[in-house]
Amino acid sequence: LWSAVAALRSSVTVADWSGRMGEKKYIGDQSKRAVIGDSNTMKRMMDDAVINVMLEDDSPFVEDVGLSNLKLVIGFGSVAASVVSHIYPAPFPKNWWVLLACCAWYFIGSGILQLLLSFVELESIVLLRYKDAERRGKRASGINVTSHFPRYQHVYTLGITPLPSGSLALFSAPKFKPNPTREGRELPQADYAQIHWSVAEFFDEEGVFYEDKCMDMTRQFLDHYERESKRIAEQEPKKSK
C-alpha cells in the first residue's frame, strides 16, 4: 500500500496544474502593488489572497479562532498589567510590591506569547475547521495553512497540514516541512499537501499583484488536496484490518 501512495505522490508535479491555468486571462488589480524584492509586502498580499479563498462563503471551512483568541487574551492581559502599574494610586516607594507584581505579570505574559509564536504558530497563516467536522474524525477535523517565503527568493510555498480536533490542537499537530529547493530556478518537489509557486506568476514587472489568479490557483490546490487526502483516507481502513 505504501508504494502505491509513494507512486501517487511522485506523479503530482506543478506542471499538471499550471498547464490548466493558461486558458483564463487575468487582469492585475492596480491598487494592489508591491515593490519587487519587498518580500514582506509580497508575502502579506499572497497570504491575504489565500486566506480570502479559505474564508469565502462557499469554502468548506470556518476559521478556528482558539489560538488567536488565546494570544489576544494573554496580550491584552499583559497590556492591562502595564496600565495598572502606571495608574495605581500609591506613590513610589509604597507601590513597590504592586510594580513588582505587574512587571512579573507583564514579562511572563509576553514570554508566553513569544513562545507561542516561536514554537507553536511558526509559519501558520490561518487555522481552519471543516464545516462538517463531525464527519471527518478526530485526526483531521481541520487544517493548518502555512506559507513559507524566505527573503530574497522567488519561491512561495503554500502548505496544508492536518489539524486534530481540540481547541489548542496546534500544540500537538504535525509540523509543516517545506520541501527543499533544487538547483537553478527549478521549483521544489511538490506533493498533494504543499505547492510551490514562483512569485513571477502573480506579480508583473511593475509589481502589480494579480490577486484573482492567486485565488484561483489556491482554489485548485485546495480541491486537489481534498481529493488526494480523501483518496488516501479511503485506503487506510484496508491497512488497519
Add this chain to the structure above:
Amino acid sequence: GTMESMYDMYHTLKSMRKRQLAHQVLNLAMIVCSALMIWKGLMVVTESESPVVVVLSGSMEPAFHRGDILFLHMGYAPFRAGDIVVFKVADREIPIVHRVIKVHEKETGEVDLLTKGDNNAVDDRGLYAASQSWINKEHVIGRSKGYLPYIGMVTIIMNDYPIVKYVLVGVMGLFVLTTRE
C-alpha cells in the same frame, strides 16, 4: 510620495479583517508597554523613583553637563559627603542633582544632609522649603551610579518642543499598524 503612502496605509487598515486589526493593535500596544515595563522594572530593581534622569542645568560642571544622562539607585549604604544625590524639595516638580557636603547622623537613625552644586557659589539652603535647613532620606530619589554624556539632549529637545514627541510617536504608530513583521 507621502500622500501615496498615507493613502496606502489607510487602504491597508481598511481592508484588514477585524481579527487581523486586533492583532496589529495588540502588536503596537505591546511595543509601547514593553518600553513602559522596562522603565517600571528598572524602578523595581534600583528602588529609585526615577532610575534614569537627565541633567538640566550646569550647576554640577565640570562633573556633569546639561544633557548628560545619570543612572540612579538607592542602595542601603549610609550617605556620605561627596555622594552625588538627586533630590526633590516640596513645591518643586523638577528634581535637583547636587553633591552632599554635610552629613549629620542622629541617634534616632534620621540623617540630615546639606547639598551644594559644584558650580554654585552657595549651598542649597536657598532652594529648600521655607523653614527647611536640611534634607532627609525621604527627599532623595537616588544616588548617581553611572552616566552617559550628552545623550539626554534628545529629551531636553522633546521637552522644550513637545510637538516633536507627538509627531515621532504618531508616525511610529502608523508604521507599526501597517507592517506585519
